[in-house]
Amino acid sequence: MSLKGEKTKQDIREKAYQLFAKKGFKEVTMKDICELTGLSRGGLYRHYESTEQIFLEIVNAFSDRQKNEVFTKIKQHIPATTILEELLSRYASEMIDSENSFSLAICEYYSNPTISKEDNSVKKQYEISKSTWVELINYGISTKEFNCVNPESIFHVIIFAYQGVRMYSKLMKIDNDIPVQIMHEMKRLLLSEEVQHEN
Amino acid sequence: MSLKGEKTKQDIREKAYQLFAKKGFKEVTMKDICELTGLSRGGLYRHYESTEQIFLEIVNAFSDRQKNEVFTKIKQHIPATTILEELLSRYASEMIDSENSFSLAICEYYSNPTISKEDNSVKKQYEISKSTWVELINYGISTKEFNCVNPESIFHVIIFAYQGVRMYSKLMKIDNDIPVQIMHEMKRLLLSEEVQHEN
DNA sequence: ATATTATACGACACAAGTGTCGCTTTGTCA
DNA sequence: TGACAAAGCGACACTTGTGTCGTATAATAT
Numbered sequence: 386m387s388l389k390g391e392k393t394k395q396d397i398r399e400k401a402y403q404l405f406a407k408k409g410f411k412e413v414t415m416k417d418i419c420e421l422t423g424l425s426r427g428g429l430y431r432h433y434e435s436t437e438q439i440f441l442e443i444v445n446a447f448s449d450r451q452k453n454e455v456f457t458k459i460k461q462h463i464p465a466t467t468i469l470e471e472l473l474s475r476y477a478s479e480m481i482d483s484e485n486s487f488s489l490a491i492c493e494y495y496s497n498p499t500i501s502k503e504d505n506s507v508k509k510q511y512e513i514s515k516s517t518w519v520e521l522i523n524y525g526i527s528t529k530e531f532n533c534v535n536p537e538s539i540f541h542v543i544i545f546a547y548q549g550v551r552m553y554s555k556l557m558k559i560d561n562d563i564p565v566q567i568m569h570e571m572k573r574l575l576l577s578e579e580v581q582h583e584n
Numbered sequence: 585m586s587l588k589g590e591k592t593k594q595d596i597r598e599k600a601y602q603l604f605a606k607k608g609f610k611e612v613t614m615k616d617i618c619e620l621t622g623l624s625r626g627g628l629y630r631h632y633e634s635t636e637q638i639f640l641e642i643v644n645a646f647s648d649r650q651k652n653e654v655f656t657k658i659k660q661h662i663p664a665t666t667i668l669e670e671l672l673s674r675y676a677s678e679m680i681d682s683e684n685s686f687s688l689a690i691c692e693y694y695s696n697p698t699i700s701k702e703d704n705s706v707k708k709q710y711e712i713s714k715s716t717w718v719e720l721i722n723y724g725i726s727t728k729e730f731n732c733v734n735p736e737s738i739f740h741v742i743i744f745a746y747q748g749v750r751m752y753s754k755l756m757k758i759d760n761d762i763p764v765q766i767m768h769e770m771k772r773l774l775l776s777e778e779v780q781h782e783n
Numbered sequence: 784a785t786a787t788t789a790t791a792c793g794a795c796a797c798a799a800g801t802g803t804c805g806c807t808t809t810g811t812c813a
Numbered sequence: 814t815g816a817c818a819a820a821g822c823g824a825c826a827c828t829t830g831t832g833t834c835g836t837a838t839a840a841t842a843t
């Protein structure tokens with residue numbers, strides 16, 4: 386029973402996560418990971434044979450973890466507006482600290498034409514994210530908090546808009562209130578008239 | 585007066601544009617450009633010393649060209665809704681053909697942490713794009729076609745959402761109607777009630 | 784036409800990352 | 814506590830791209 390091995394792998398994943406969140410996908414090399422973990426080339430290659438393999442393992446764990454968070458809150462009958470605001474402000478804070486955005490690394494990975502498109506981790510992560518949002522929006526419609534035409538299209542606007550901002554923020558030290566602006570527009574798309582006018 | 589030189593540079597820029605639009609920024613090497621232009625290493629390096637230098641020259645030309653298009657149409661009193669639809673559907677078509685998106689290369693360049701942040705081509709391109717949209721939106725408000733709170737935040741939602749889609753579409757062969765969905769939501773954000781209900 | 788300068792060539796040295804392999808060290812079980 | 818597998822080491826060969834330089838070729842002005 387190899388305990389040491391799994392511990393090392395865990396450490397590799399943690400350190401690699403930090404590097405990806407800071408530098409993006411392509412910028413991270415096996416050498417970088419060697420340096421941060423303190424492992425030698427041979428030592429690292431024993432556990433993982435590419436940055437992509439490490440990355441995908443992290444992505445999978447990442448989307449699995451977030452999967453049930455929203456669903457649980459819905460079951461607890463927490464108002465949809467509250468859940469929405471939590472989600473949006475989490476996105477917003479990740480945006481402002483561009484040095485710490487693993488989601489941005491995922492974006493970059495997505496946009497990389499050389500990756501193996503057969504792998505379905507990306508699609509899986511997208512589907513999980515989509516079903517979570519659609520569930521939340523439908524819940525909000527059922528409680529009369531939300532008022533929108535098409536939950537799926539709202540989902541797309543939201544996630545894609547946030548990814549765009551993350552990209553820009555990496556270069557431009559974007560105004561901190563842009564995430565807030567976007568949050569307001571997203572709410573305008575979703576909220577019923579009476580709720581909207583509170584703001 | 586060196587005619588040959590400028591002709592070669594022009595050719596380099598054209599070929600490089602094709603490569604960037606297809607492969608993104610980082611994926612293109614000086615070697616690739618040598619191969620496509622038929623130039624040797626020394627020949628290419630005489631004109632440009634890096635892919636970044638070529639790229640930035642293209643970006644600058646790119647944003648300058650688009651600058652006055654919208655402004656001209658506003659002066660001709662073409663309805664804001666018409667101009668909006670033209671812009672949005674151009675974005676949408678670029679999204680569907682992910683092999684041909686120079687904008688995506690710009691995005692990727694933006695998100696690259698190793699580039700020289702002193703260069704202001706990116707900021708310039710962003711400012712030009714922003715001022716164009718804000719001008720259009722304010723024009724639409726003045727003609728009572730549009731009805732929105734904050735032109736700048738709408739601008740951000742629009743451009744960022746489209747960039748996000750482009751990224752995903754590069755990997756996922758995204759549904760062709762997602763751009764259309766997003767177009768509708770963007771219109772919902774902008775259009776006055778009476779116009780909106782037409783749809 | 785020819786001198787002269789701008790273009791273009793391709794071999795070369797260099798840098799950075801990859802992946803491998805024989806060997807050593809360390810864990811783990813009987 | 815010894816045996817044996819698992820984990821870790823680091824030198825090596827390889828790949829891919831960069832940037833340079835002496836030389837050759839073509840364009841242009843006089």
